[in-house]
Amino acid sequence: xxxxxxxxxxxxxxxxxxxxxxxxxxxxxxxQTQARVVRAAPTDPISPPNVHPLNTNxxxxxxxxxxxxxxxxxxxxxxxxxxxIRIRTWSPAESHxxxxxxxxxxxxxxxxxxxxxxxxxxVIRVAGPLLxxxxxxxxxxxxxxxxxxxxxxxxxxxxxxxxxxxxxxxTIPDDHLAGCDISPEAESPLRTELRPExxxxxxxxxxxxxxxxxxxxxxAEPSVLAYAVHCxxxxxxxxxxxxxxxxxxxxxxxxxxxxxxxxxxxxxxxHALGFSKDLFHTWTDCSSKSQGSAVCSPRGKVTHSDxxxxxxxxxxxxxSALQRLLxxxxxxxxxxxxxxxxxxxxxxSHWEARVLQGSxxxxxxxxxxxVRIDPVTLAALQDTGWYTVxxxxxxxxxxxxxxxxxxxxxxxxxxxxxxxxxxxxxxxCHYLHLHKGECQxxxxxxxxxxxKPLKNGSECWKEENGGEEDWSGEMFGFHSxxxxxxxxxxxxxxxxxxxxxxxxxxxxxxxxxxxxxxxxVSGSEWVDCPAGDTIKIKGYLGSVHCxxxxxxxxxxxTPPSNDVTTFPASATSDPYEAVPxxxxxxxPPLRPPAELTAASAxxxxxxxxxxxxxxxxxxxxxxxxxxxxxxxxxHTDL
Numbered sequence: 330x331x332x333x334x335x336x337x338x339x340x341x342x343x344x345x346x347x348x349x350x351x352x353x354x355x356x357x358x359x360x361q362t363q364a365r366v367v368r369a370a371p372t373d374p375i376s377p378p379n380v381h382p383l384n385t386n387x388x389x390x391x392x393x394x395x396x397x398x399x400x401x402x403x404x405x406x407x408x409x410x411x412x413x414i415r416i417r418t419w420s421p422a423e424s425h426x427x428x429x430x431x432x433x434x435x436x437x438x439x440x441x442x443x444x445x446x447x448x449x450x451x452v453i454r455v456a457g458p459l460l461x462x463x464x465x466x467x468x469x470x471x472x473x474x475x476x477x478x479x480x481x482x483x484x485x486x487x488x489x490x491x492x493x494x495x496x497x498x499x500t501i502p503d504d505h506l507a508g509c510d511i512s513p514e515a516e517s518p519l520r521t522e523l524r525p526e527x528x529x530x531x532x533x534x535x536x537x538x539x540x541x542x543x544x545x546x547x548x549a550e551p552s553v554l555a556y557a558v559h560c561x562x563x564x565x566x567x568x569x570x571x572x573x574x575x576x577x578x579x580x581x582x583x584x585x586x587x588x589x590x591x592x593x594x595x596x597x598x599x600h601a602l603g604f605s606k607d608l609f610h611t612w613t614d615c616s617s618k619s620q621g622s623a624v625c626s627p628r629g630k631v632t633h634s635d636x637x638x639x640x641x642x643x644x645x646x647x648x649s650a651l652q653r654l655l656x657x658x659x660x661x662x663x664x665x666x667x668x669x670x671x672x673x674x675x676x677x678s679h680w681e682a683r684v685l686q687g688s689x690x691x692x693x694x695x696x697x698x699x700v701r702i703d704p705v706t707l708a709a710l711q712d713t714g715w716y717t718v719x720x721x722x723x724x725x726x727x728x729x730x731x732x733x734x735x736x737x738x739x740x741x742x743x744x745x746x747x748x749x750x751x752x753x754x755x756x757x758c759h760y761l762h763l764h765k766g767e768c769q770x771x772x773x774x775x776x777x778x779x780x781k782p783l784k785n786g787s788e789c790w791k792e793e794n795g796g797e798e799d800w801s802g803e804m805f806g807f808h809s810x811x812x813x814x815x816x817x818x819x820x821x822x823x824x825x826x827x828x829x830x831x832x833x834x835x836x837x838x839x840x841x842x843x844x845x846x847x848x849x850v851s852g853s854e855w856v857d858c859p860a861g862d863t864i865k866i867k868g869y870l871g872s873v874h875c876x877x878x879x880x881x882x883x884x885x886x887t888p889p890s891n892d893v894t895t896f897p898a899s900a901t902s903d904p905y906e907a908v909p910x911x912x913x914x915x916x917p918p919l920r921p922p923a924e925l926t927a928a929s930a931x932x933x934x935x936x937x938x939x940x941x942x943x944x945x946x947x948x949x950x951x952x953x954x955x956x957x958x959x960x961x962x963x964h965t966d967l
Contacts, residue, residue, distance in 0.1 A: 458529025571601030
């Protein structure tokens with residue numbers, strides 16, 4: 330959680346804008362490759378240095394000042410248990426003239442994203458304030474290289490042009506940084522302080538810098554909504570600081586989606602926390618700690634190509650998670666990584682779209698209700714060795730469930746053996762059945778085709794998508810789902826030419842148990858719909874197909890609650906209908922009865938206004954409200 334402070338800083342977040350024909354693109358790998366990463370020096374002066382390709386701070390013999398800093402930041406001698414990670418969010422004070430309403434919703438998105446990630450990951454917390462390291466290659470002109478001298482590997486002369494440390498495009502305040510000194514003589518204990526030690530950030534395990542800006546990268550690629558890097562790691566390789574850049578030009582009031590914004594921030598934050606190809610080789614195996622060992626061992630190379638050339642992550646938790654998802658006992662079932670725009674034999678920082686569609690760490694985020702913080706991604710974070718992950722909080726990943734180890738391969742996706750893929754270009758249902766869809770492919774799917782939500786009016790759960798024509802019996806609303814159907818009303822005089830072909834249509838459903846449900850079309854009674862079967866509806870020609878394994882099985886797959894207003898259901902004559910099932914706990918909007926008088930309506934309006942004013946007052950005054958804060962007095966509120 331973000332720590333409280335005396336000054337608050339409004340942080341602005343990217344807003345997802347749907348660009349027709351353009352996939353939302355993540356450029357993390359491209360940006361991270363160009364970022365300079367500083368790794369803290371090992372804290373044990375006796376142990377040999379842990380040399381690391383990303384280490385720009387060579388190990389050195391420490392002065393008494395440096396040694397005191399190390400002791401302060403070392404873990405206490407007694408074994409510490411992992412605790413939820415404390416993520417501090419900080420932003421430069423740059424004004425962007427947002428309204429108070431926009432600031433409120435931006436802050437709410439950042440707060441929710443940070444809260445969700447903090448609830449998933451636990452770490453051995455930083456003891457004392459978090460202090461970032463300075464890059465010795467920037468502040469130092471040369472190091473003493475004679476190992477027999479007292480000041481071996483210490484800085485002998487300062488770089489006169491040294492000014493500051495940066496994390497991507499953010500200048501790191503000196504208050505966030507450790508100090509540094511110079512040893513002018515090889516054997517002399519005299520030190521010259523180049524920069525004093527900052528106060529650091531208390532109660533912080535990871536520092537996320539947020540920058541809202543219309544950068545060159547944002548302008549060059551309209552599909553880029555945000556990007557991130559990690560720029561500092563601790564002595565064990567765990568990222569302790571990173572940046573998320575939010576493309577300012579994507580901010581519009583008309584297309585704002587809170588859920589999509591939260592998901593984008595989570596995606597970029599997980600990159601910065603370690604889901605990165607540049608950190609795969611630094612992941613550690615900490616399973617021996619549970620057996621009494623005090624240290625973790627390096628995993629070494631965790632990415633390898635399979636027989637078809639698909640690059641995969643092979644770590645125990647990832648393999649186990651995929652075995653459970655795909656229903657396979659294959660011990661070599663690694664996590665497939667995206668291969669588009671990746672050199673042969675190289676890894677990506679995203680899951681392969683054909684295999685893990687809908688994952689929060691896929692290269693392209695799907696429609697918000699279909700994006701999942703999935704068990705495979707959480708398994709990968711567990712296998713970094715830096716985090717203890719609450720796997721019970723993983724969201725259901727329906728994509729590919731029970732399809733076997735070959736699911737998503739180019740050799741199998743184009744036949745009709747899997748209902749998750751489609752052929753041709755007809756209309757149908759997105760695999761979660763919340764949307765109507767059209768059979769399409771994209772560059773990430775590499776020729777495989779899936780039912781993608783239509784550009785407009787695809788959401789079955791939006792009542793406003795319903796039209797006046799009822800020849801097919803469609804019903805839109807919070808409880809409606811997509812079904813393959815070719816229903817037409819009997820004696821219908823005008824039916825579209827496509828009316829006799831099977832396509833995706835929206836009908837109401839209600840759950841009766843796991844994978845058991847009923848369907849209702851316009852003008853009909855509730856009809857049992859046996860999973861995997863096809864049913865007829867009285868008064869209609871044609872039939873409705875009942876999907877198997879997709880409906881009434883997952884409590885966490887529902888329409889986004891922020892897009893509907895729900896109230897408790899009124900009493901009905903059906904006792905089962907009055908009690909929400911696992912799939913059916915949110916109820917349609919309450920409608921005023923037809924006999925509501927004008928006076929009653931005015932009273933109701935007044936009551937709503939009073940309630941709204943009270944809510945606004947509460948939000949402004951409540952001390953529990955989490956804000957995004959500046960860390961020094963040199964920054965002003967946005």
